[in-house]
Amino acid sequence: MLDDYLPDYDFSERHCRNVAARPDTIIEAASAYRAESDPFFRAMIGVREIPMRLAGWLGGRRAGLPPTFSLDNFTLLDRRDGSELVYGLVGQFWRSDFGLVSIADGTAFRAFDRPGIAKLVLGFSTEPGAGGLTKLTTETRIFCPDPVSRRKFAPYWYLIRPVSGLIRGRVLTSIRRASEKREAARR
Template sequence: MPGESGSELDRLLPEWHFREVHRITVPGTTDQVMRAVRATTWSEAPLARALVALTRADVSAERRIVSDYLSGMGEVIPAGDDEFLFAGVQSPHDVPRPPGTISEIVTGCHEPGILKVGMNVRFAGGTLSTETRVLATDARTRRSFAPYWWLVRFGSGLTRASMLRAIRRRLVREVGAA
């Protein structure tokens, strides 16, 4: 499926097998919104914090969700002033990681046994969104990943929605709009 958002995620991973998108309308300029995205901590998103804590990740109250936690999940890809973009590569079948940066592997690797992952947090037209895309390089890898995706998707969705609401609450406090 081709991407439609015009984001850097479209450039990095224009097609996918698995996708999840969450959006919320927020007040503020691009600079204000992205500053809030970088600054929002786990203490501001208690539902997200509780869910992610189940994975035994470090969700200390003062840790910033996007800047500290999400950026530790993969390579941060330069994406302009309105988007944070992360990429990762996994191999559920213990296929050796191909050579190159994660960005190079995601955009150019077609070897079987690889999962390419892209995730962003983006502000455009008054809407803050987060999108995750996963592309398997072969049918076997896609089939083996599908049960995991369906298992974690609900909790991941709750986590993302909680994170977006926390960022919006911070913006409402800082910008003063409802």
């Protein structure tokens, strides 16, 4: 489904885990997952948001600052039970406040086309794996619509990518644990 929403992209990252659970159980666990429950994620987002929060505090705008970034900022674009889940995000992610643009749904995400503003998809997918396991994959793709946004996003991407990889590994591990726990409870 990622190709349905963002077939062309400039940056991407993919991570996989084998899970001893059925695909529908895994996708359900992925949709229920909340990264903000992970202390490492909260700490890294806290570090990422220091410039925005400090500027707000120094500028007397503390009350007008957005809530801490989380998966709630993403829009569910599509879901195929038992196989895929796709979220979208639109913004200027390199800005201290993320420069987020609200989108209503998958149709609005596809139609969005504004210079200087990037589009991101975050997907979870399942497929049969070795030894009766299910392979869970998460992939992120980012499209920058013009050279200026690519130049602004690239340094940000290369700075956050190592931490992003660690977070994604933790996300997959958490989803694997939740999925396997649900499977064990069904037996």
